[in-house]
Amino acid sequence: MMTDTDVAARATGASGAGGDTAGPPAAESGRGRRLPAWAAPVAVLAVALTLPFSTLHVPGLFEGALNSAPTLHLLAFCLVFGGLATSYDLLYGRVGLLSFGHALYFACGAYVAALLMRVVELPLVWSALIAVVGGTLLSLVLGAVSLRVNGIALAMVTLAFAQAGSILVARDPGRVTGGEEGLSLNTDMVPDAFVGVVNTVNLYWLAVAYAAVAVGVVWWLTSSPVGRVWRGIRANEQRVAVLGINPHPYKLAAFTVGGGLASLGGVTYLLVTGGVTPGITTAEFTLTLLVMVALGGAGTRWGPLLGAALYTYADHRLLQLGSSEAFTALPAWIAAPLSQPLFILGTLFVLMVFFFPGGLVALPGRVRSAIRDRKAART
Amino acid sequence: MSTVILLVVTGFGLGALYFLIASGLSLIFGLMDVLNFAHGAFLAIGAYGTWWAANFLPGAGPDGLGFLLAVTFGVAAGTLAATLVELCVIRPLYGRHREQILATVGLSLAVPALIQAVWGADPLTFPKPELVSGTVSLLDVHIPRDRFLLILAAVAVFTVLWLFNSRTRYGLIVRAGVQDRAMVTALGIDVRRSFTLVFAIGGAAAALAGSLGGLYFGVVTPTQGLSLLVFAFIVVVIGGTTSLTGCAIASVAVGLIQQFANYYTVAGLGDIAVVIVLALVLLTRQGGLTSKKSAERVA
Numbered sequence: 001m002m003t004d005t006d007v008a009a010r011a012t013g014a015s016g017a018g019g020d021t022a023g024p025p026a027a028e029s030g031r032g033r034r035l036p037a038w039a040a041p042v043a044v045l046a047v048a049l050t051l052p053f054s055t056l057h058v059p060g061l062f063e064g065a066l067n068s069a070p071t072l073h074l075l076a077f078c079l080v081f082g083g084l085a086t087s088y089d090l091l092y093g094r095v096g097l098l099s100f101g102h103a104l105y106f107a108c109g110a111y112v113a114a115l116l117m118r119v120v121e122l123p124l125v126w127s128a129l130i131a132v133v134g135g136t137l138l139s140l141v142l143g144a145v146s147l148r149v150n151g152i153a154l155a156m157v158t159l160a161f162a163q164a165g166s167i168l169v170a171r172d173p174g175r176v177t178g179g180e181e182g183l184s185l186n187t188d189m190v191p192d193a194f195v196g197v198v199n200t201v202n203l204y205w206l207a208v209a210y211a212a213v214a215v216g217v218v219w220w221l222t223s224s225p226v227g228r229v230w231r232g233i234r235a236n237e238q239r240v241a242v243l244g245i246n247p248h249p250y251k252l253a254a255f256t257v258g259g260g261l262a263s264l265g266g267v268t269y270l271l272v273t274g275g276v277t278p279g280i281t282t283a284e285f286t287l288t289l290l291v292m293v294a295l296g297g298a299g300t301r302w303g304p305l306l307g308a309a310l311y312t313y314a315d316h317r318l319l320q321l322g323s324s325e326a327f328t329a330l331p332a333w334i335a336a337p338l339s340q341p342l343f344i345l346g347t348l349f350v351l352m353v354f355f356f357p358g359g360l361v362a363l364p365g366r367v368r369s370a371i372r373d374r375k376a377a378r379t
Numbered sequence: 380m381s382t383v384i385l386l387v388v389t390g391f392g393l394g395a396l397y398f399l400i401a402s403g404l405s406l407i408f409g410l411m412d413v414l415n416f417a418h419g420a421f422l423a424i425g426a427y428g429t430w431w432a433a434n435f436l437p438g439a440g441p442d443g444l445g446f447l448l449a450v451t452f453g454v455a456a457g458t459l460a461a462t463l464v465e466l467c468v469i470r471p472l473y474g475r476h477r478e479q480i481l482a483t484v485g486l487s488l489a490v491p492a493l494i495q496a497v498w499g500a501d502p503l504t505f506p507k508p509e510l511v512s513g514t515v516s517l518l519d520v521h522i523p524r525d526r527f528l529l530i531l532a533a534v535a536v537f538t539v540l541w542l543f544n545s546r547t548r549y550g551l552i553v554r555a556g557v558q559d560r561a562m563v564t565a566l567g568i569d570v571r572r573s574f575t576l577v578f579a580i581g582g583a584a585a586a587l588a589g590s591l592g593g594l595y596f597g598v599v600t601p602t603q604g605l606s607l608l609v610f611a612f613i614v615v616v617i618g619g620t621t622s623l624t625g626c627a628i629a630s631v632a633v634g635l636i637q638q639f640a641n642y643y644t645v646a647g648l649g650d651i652a653v654v655i656v657l658a659l660v661l662l663t664r665q666g667g668l669t670s671k672k673s674a675e676r677v678a
Contacts, residue, residue, distance in 0.1 A: 098480070145658050149616075152414045155480075156612040157661060163609040164654040173645055283605055287416070287484050294481050336496040343496060346489025350468065353482045357475075 041215075048208045051075070052201045063320075069200040074316055076200070076207035076272045078309035080265055083207075083214035085292040085308035087261035090218050092290065093299030094227070095254045096234035098151065100286050101142070101158030104165040105259040107281040108135040109266025111169065114276050115176060117189040124190045128267045132260060139259020143252050150237075159283055166281040182277035185270060194271055203272050210268040214261045215305060221257065230254060234299075291349050297359030306360055315341045381520040386638045388517075392526035394634025395533030396595060398627050399588035400611035401618070402540060403581025405626050408615060409557040410570070410577050412476050417464055417483040418585050418611070419604025420490035421457045425586025426505075426599040427494055429453030433506040441506030449506075454586045461582020465575045473571065491601040502600045505593035525594045532591055533630075536584055540623055543580075549573055610637075610650075613657050632656075 054066045062071045084106060091097040109131045116127035146157040172179035187195045193202045221227050229250045232240040240247050270276055279285065288311070296307020318341035337343050356363060400422065407415050432452035433441045441449075464486065472478045507525075514521035544550040555563045556570040563570050592607065593599045610633060618629030633653050641649030 098477075145661060148661050152408065152412070153616055155414060156616045157657065159609055160613050160616075160654050160657050163606075164651045167650045171645075283609060284488070284602070287488060290481070290484055291488070337493055340492040340496045342488050342492035346485045346487075346492060350482050350485035350489065353478050353485065354471065357478060 041219075045208070045212060048079070048211075049205070052204060067201070069197050072200045072204040073272070074313065076204045077316070078312045079204075079207035079211040080269050080272055081289075081292065081308040081312045082305040083211040083268075084262055084265040085289055085296070085304040086211075086214045086218050087258045087265065088289045089293045089298055089304040090221070090254055090258045090261070092293055093297075093304070094218070094222055094234065095230045095251060096237075097147075097251060097254065098155040099146075099158040099255070099258075100155050100283065100290075101146075101162035102258070102262055102289055103281055103283070103285040104142075104162040105135045105139050105262040106266045106269070106285075107165060107169065107276070108138055109263030110270045110276040110280060111177060111183070111266070112263075113267045113270055114183040114185060117186040118183060119176065121186070121189060124194075124271075127189065128264075131267050132263050135263020135266065136256060136260035139262075140252070140256045143255035143259070147248060147251050147255060159286075162281070162286060163283060166278065166283070169278050169281045177278075180278060182275055182279075184275040187274075190271065206268060207272055210265060211305065214265065217257065217261060219301065226250065226253065291345065293359075295349065295352060295359055297361030300359070300361045303359050303361040310360070311345065314345060318344055381518070382642070384518060384520045385522055386642055387635065388522045388526050388530075390635035390638035391631060392529040392595065392634070393638060394631035395529040396588055396592055396607070397610055397614050397633055398533045398630035399536060399584045399591070400607060401614040401626050401630055402536065402623065403577075403584040404608075404611050405615045405618065406540075406553070406557075406577050407581045410553055410560070411469075411574050413469060413479045413483065415483050415581070416480065416487040416608070417490070418581065419608040420487055421461050421464075421582045421585040422589040422592070422604040422607065423491055423494055423599075423601055424460045425453040425457035425589030426593045426603065427453075427498060427503075427589075427601075428456035428586065429590040429593060430503055430505060430599055442508045446506065446508040450587070450590045453590045454583050457586020457589065458579050458583040461585070462575060462579045464582075465578035469574070469578070487605065491604065495601040498601070500601060502598035505597055505599055507594060507597070525591075529591050529595060532587060533627075536587065537623065537627055540580070544623060549576060553577060610653065613653055617657060617660050 052067045052072060056066045057064075058066065062068075062074070064071055066072075084102075088099075088102045091099050091102070112134050113124075113127045113131035116122045116130060117124065120127075122130070142158075142161050146154055146161065149157055169177045170179060177183065193199055194206065222230065229240065229245055229247075232243075232245075233247050233250060237247050266276075266280075269280070289308075292308040292311045293304045294307070295311055296305065297303025352359075356366070358366070400418065404415060404418050407413055407418075429449050429452065432449035433446060436449065436452060464483075468482050468486065469479055472482060513524060515524050515527065516522075542550075544554055552563065552568055552570065552573050553576075556573065560570055588607070589599075589604070592603065596603070614626065614629045614633050617633065618625040618627075633656075636656060637649040637653055639649070640652040644652075
């Protein structure tokens with residue numbers, strides 16, 4: 001599993017580990033003077049924050065203007081999943097832990113917050129706080145148990161725990177989780193600024209804030225000394241242990257931080273969608289997270305965010321396309337499979353694993369090196 | 380007492396279903412280190428293949444010999460799918476375990492979606508042959524007949540696999556490969572050749588589980604495979620990947636625990652009890668039962 005992303009990620013990571021995050025990434029310093037490292041995140045954040053003020057029409061990409069409610073809603077979705085995928089990448093891409101239970105912590109955040117607002121009628125702030133703390137504690141406890149095993153066994157065990165959560169929600173003990181139908185948000189407990197289609201823009205900003213927090217925490221931690229140990233664990237856990245560092249607390253820390261960020265994402269998701277459905281508890285949901293991360297590029301700075309945003313966008317748009325007129329005109333045997341976004345995305349993903357390992361973020365580098373190789377071959 | 384007998388037989392039936400899925404899974408995992416998420420897809424292909432054959436294939440039908448033909452068709456479809464997956468998807472990625480897992484994850488999402496596109500998301504009623512419908516009286520307990528069919532099928536598969544493992548040359552290579560693949564390769568035997576075989580066997584067993592699972596649950600749905608697969612994973616972790624017997628015992632244990640806990644406590648708790656047992660196994664047997672191998676083989 002030594003792909004070029006690994007190398008690229010290690011190169012960028014090594015520069016970040018220098019202590020100050022302001023230094024230019026090593027990969028880029030070779031090509032003369034560049035913008036400082038904070039320029040790109042700040043620019044992206046500025047664009048994301050000011051987007052709702054634009055009335056630009058992007059035909060083909062979005063229906064309606066950029067600041068119309070449906071477009072902002074879709075973008076908010078992309079950002080929530082972007083943050084969630086980044087938190088998953090902390091485990092998968094940064095530490096190399098193959099967890100299949102991330103949906104559990106996301107669902108924990110969403111369901112606990114929804115239940116507290118609905119049953120106990122706690123205001124949003126307290127519900128959110130308890131949900132995030134609960135999700136973090138849950139991931140701490142379950143992480144402590146499941147990190148006793150490694151590799152594939154870890155994948156199976158986390159999957160099993162998540163399945164237990166999924167079953168719990170679906171079976172609906174005491175008629176609180178709403179079973180198949182899920183729960184709707186109790187809007188009485190939510191500030192008016194986050195309720196209704198008129199306020200979609202506020203929900204969008206909330207999603208921007210969540211994505212920024214998730215990305216910021218992951219970047220900050222991976223450039224800290226802890227992040228250096230994480231990289232060591234990913235490269236060779238035994239060697240880290242031989243060097244006198246016990247890998248277990250470091251892995252548990254990554255697991256807990258990832259779980260905490262995921263439950264924060266669950267609360268954001270609850271507000272953006274106005275409810276929760278059991279779909280977010282399933283193993284399938286975690287698998288789509290894995291697809292998002294691998295699509296963008298595991299263990300890279302922008303990869304998970306980019307992959308998740310693209311995946312979510314494609315999922316929504318393909319569903320719309322599937323019911324459009326151009327589609328129903330096609331013969332049934334072509335139209336039927338194409339109307340299933342998961343079929344298209346799953347197939348694309350398998351192809352991507354073959355032809356673009358390392359994900360979208362690694363693509364420009366691959367193209368560059370291909371061009372360089374061709375030039376070298378010519379001379 | 381009668382409830383206990385019913386629960387035991389049903390638990391064994393469910394365990395048989397788990398065994399059919401887990402045996403192939405643990406064989407593939409043990410030999411190739413591939414955590415095969417596409418196994419649920421093979422199961423779905425087997426189930427829908429059987430359903431389709433029973434309804435539309437000439438000669439096959441929902442009853443008697445026709446049903447046998449339908450099951451054969453379903454199993455053949457599952458075997459073919461597994462062989463194709465191994466040849467086209469897994470083989471080019473040999474030695475890259477994480478990519479192999481990712482590819483099977485992609486398949487596990489795409490195949491049920493394809494099935495859903497063709498036959499819809501709603502559960503389809505599965506044909507039930509005369510022979511296995513209704514109940515059998517055993518010690519004054521009425522037990523559904525399909526449970527016995529499941530147990531019989533699992534015993535048959537166990538016997539065949541056991542004979543294959545202990546009596547044939549390929550079985551010997553597979554067993555040796557599970558224990559130490561590098562050494563077998565060093566002895567001049569190309570273990571990779573047996574990979575396709577193992578995948579085909581696993582696919583056939585999973586497809587059979589799909590057909591019989593259709594009988595057991597009465598309906599088939601596109602996503603049935605993934606939820607059964609999770610319990611099969613639990614069986615593999617508890618039973619270990621080195622022995623077929625361990626896998627069988629773990630299957631039965633998981634099936635029985637699930638049935639008893641579901642009956643005597645709240646419904647749904649049985650499924651969670653299984654997860655608790657898994658956690659206990661991991662905590663008491665330091666590092667779990669499969670850890671000796673998997674610790675060295677981080678994907």
